[in-house]
Amino acid sequence: SAETGIDGWLRYARLPQAATHHDILPARIIALNDSQSSPVRTAGIELQQGIDGIFGKQCGVSHGGWVAGSHESGIVLVGTLSQFESAGGNIGQLPKLEEDGFWLNINDSGTYIVGQNERGALYGTFEYLSMLAQGNMTQVSYASNPDAPIRWINQWDNLQAGGTHGSVERGYAGPSIFFANGSVKEDLTRATQYARLLASIKVNAVVVNNVNANETILTEPVMDGLARIADVFRPYGVQLGISLYFASPEALGDLDTFDPLNASVIEWWHDKTDQLYQKIPDMAGFLVKANSEGQPGPLTYNRTLADGANLFAKAVQPHGGVVMFRAFVYDSTSLNQTLDWRADRANAAVEFFDGLDGKFDDNVIIQIKYGPIDFQVREPTSPLFAHLQQTSSAIELQISQEYLGQQCHLVYLPPLWKTVLDFDLREDNQPSLVRNIISGERFGRRLGGYAGVANVGTNQTWLGSHLAMSNLYAFGRLAWDPTTDPVSMLQDWTRLTFGFDPTVLKTITDMSMESWPTYENYTGNLGIQTLTDILYAHYGPNPASQDGNPWGQWTRADSDTIGMDRTIENGTRFAGQYPPEVASRYDNIETTPDNLLLWFHHVPYTQRLKSGKTVIQHFYDAHYSGSANAQTYAPRWQELAGKIDDQRFDETLFRLKYQAGHSLVWRDAVNNFYFNLSQIPDEAGRVENH
Numbered sequence: 001s002a003e004t005g006i007d008g009w010l011r012y013a014r015l016p017q018a019a020t021h022h023d024i025l026p027a028r029i030i031a032l033n034d035s036q037s038s039p040v041r042t043a044g045i046e047l048q049q050g051i052d053g054i055f056g057k058q059c060g061v062s063h064g065g066w067v068a069g070s071h072e073s074g075i076v077l078v079g080t081l082s083q084f085e086s087a088g089g090n091i092g093q094l095p096k097l098e099e100d101g102f103w104l105n106i107n108d109s110g111t112y113i114v115g116q117n118e119r120g121a122l123y124g125t126f127e128y129l130s131m132l133a134q135g136n137m138t139q140v141s142y143a144s145n146p147d148a149p150i151r152w153i154n155q156w157d158n159l160q161a162g163g164t165h166g167s168v169e170r171g172y173a174g175p176s177i178f179f180a181n182g183s184v185k186e187d188l189t190r191a192t193q194y195a196r197l198l199a200s201i202k203v204n205a206v207v208v209n210n211v212n213a214n215e216t217i218l219t220e221p222v223m224d225g226l227a228r229i230a231d232v233f234r235p236y237g238v239q240l241g242i243s244l245y246f247a248s249p250e251a252l253g254d255l256d257t258f259d260p261l262n263a264s265v266i267e268w269w270h271d272k273t274d275q276l277y278q279k280i281p282d283m284a285g286f287l288v289k290a291n292s293e294g295q296p297g298p299l300t301y302n303r304t305l306a307d308g309a310n311l312f313a314k315a316v317q318p319h320g321g322v323v324m325f326r327a328f329v330y331d332s333t334s335l336n337q338t339l340d341w342r343a344d345r346a347n348a349a350v351e352f353f354d355g356l357d358g359k360f361d362d363n364v365i366i367q368i369k370y371g372p373i374d375f376q377v378r379e380p381t382s383p384l385f386a387h388l389q390q391t392s393s394a395i396e397l398q399i400s401q402e403y404l405g406q407q408c409h410l411v412y413l414p415p416l417w418k419t420v421l422d423f424d425l426r427e428d429n430q431p432s433l434v435r436n437i438i439s440g441e442r443f444g445r446r447l448g449g450y451a452g453v454a455n456v457g458t459n460q461t462w463l464g465s466h467l468a469m470s471n472l473y474a475f476g477r478l479a480w481d482p483t484t485d486p487v488s489m490l491q492d493w494t495r496l497t498f499g500f501d502p503t504v505l506k507t508i509t510d511m512s513m514e515s516w517p518t519y520e521n522y523t524g525n526l527g528i529q530t531l532t533d534i535l536y537a538h539y540g541p542n543p544a545s546q547d548g549n550p551w552g553q554w555t556r557a558d559s560d561t562i563g564m565d566r567t568i569e570n571g572t573r574f575a576g577q578y579p580p581e582v583a584s585r586y587d588n589i590e591t592t593p594d595n596l597l598l599w600f601h602h603v604p605y606t607q608r609l610k611s612g613k614t615v616i617q618h619f620y621d622a623h624y625s626g627s628a629n630a631q632t633y634a635p636r637w638q639e640l641a642g643k644i645d646d647q648r649f650d651e652t653l654f655r656l657k658y659q660a661g662h663s664l665v666w667r668d669a670v671n672n673f674y675f676n677l678s679q680i681p682d683e684a685g686r687v688e689n690h
């Protein structure tokens, strides 16, 4: 399975000169819990497999028999703080551990992995194995604690195969690993393997069904199936969450209303929730998309979004669950581009949540997409992060490359994500980095964190592309520690996935780090959004599709001008949704960075950028340079022949060749479109009338 990619970065491939390390490796594994669903037991099994795979050394696993203070070298011991203490370990010497955190100590007397809880013990184990698999045999001693408690994956899986988007909405790797024919699959092998991958990157929950949910997730057979998924997740410390359809009480035929303040509706949801928790006592909670893109919600009954969220929050509260309530709320029918210069979908989230801060129950987390529109190649940070101060929030990132080439194009996403995570909103003129808001630190919140839309499928590569897996890996790493360097985690992933050849490492690093700017160059520049077709598949170039529809991803391009005027006086006033320092920066064309110029300002094509070029010439040049760079990927990959197994070499080469061709389609489609519209010639004479 090394070649198929099914083990991802957990291949435990044999290290060069493995046998020379046998002396300093543990000879005995002690996992301090033996019960079937225990992550500590899983840790023991992983250690055994890992040490065997990486070094060819067989170790036995026992679940006790450790004599504290015996200085028995050659052991690796794993357990929780309390298990360690009961076994006679001295926890007084340990640094402070937070929930899910761990202590990793490798010294002459053995290796000690102590988790704050079982999940933490497993995380520490995977971290130790990651070191070994990368040939790192150093002695270390440190505690590692999560930056945020919410580190969730969202899967947009439908229960029923078919439909416009197949069985995983915006998924590009085949049908669901969880569902088939309206119910949970019998064979959950892939779900188990997925949980293993996710535990190794410290993800602690997965919402398994589509945010565009329907009521069938709450039928008895499906709920029983969900309990089976939770059973295979549990040994990996991964909790299960589900998306809910707001109108379920009515849709299932039980009630004739779904008004969140109606007593029978409240009772109905409490009953359903209790049933779920009876089957899945450790369920993580609910994810809710309401009143967006035609979905029903509390606004259907003139109730507030807080009334809607709190309905579920109160139901899960006694069980310790949380509600992830999505901020992606907008009305895709009311926006009129022609009649209303001030209309702007980007304004929707802050407007819908206006006045609600502090009105949400304590176990509600508002899940906010990184930008105000929808996973575009470049967006400014969502201003909503600054507005929620008495409400917990989480960022929603998309690992699935919906607008970013659908895994047919190489785009390594952490550099994009970092532009938002590291963005300083300057609330109250104080440092207010997004990552410190969602960690709970900036506004003193208990909850918060990260949701990554992964949309893996049954394809053996999980995401449909071997190289795309660096994005899933990096999501987990950033959710644990958002200050992690994008290059260093990419290189960890590369060594774990492809081994140690220095040319392989350099080529994958260079191509990946170039890939986002390259993709931006040959798609949408200067903050104009991705220019992807937005009416059908969200794939391929279609600049014309952006305008003249109620979806609100407008560019307002005409023969002389382009860009959305989002200034406060003349435009949609979106810039004014930011705290004052940021608002004035974006409101003023002089202080708006070139890469967001057309997001905030409506300008002539001849407008000069800070670079000295005109907008239109920048478009032409960027499309040529971006697609030219995409042409170099396949030949650079070809240099790796023989350094990577044939299957993964060939499958990746196929995609890179496709990308080279498709980048030319992009280049010419976009350049011709704006040339035809503006009739402004390319200074270099490449774009002309056909």
Ligand code: GCU
Binding pocket: 169, 170, 211, 212, 289, 328, 374, 402, 538
């Ligand atoms: C995008 C995406 C939809 C999805 C929606 C959401 O618009 O194309 O498929 O349902 O976002 O995040 O709710």
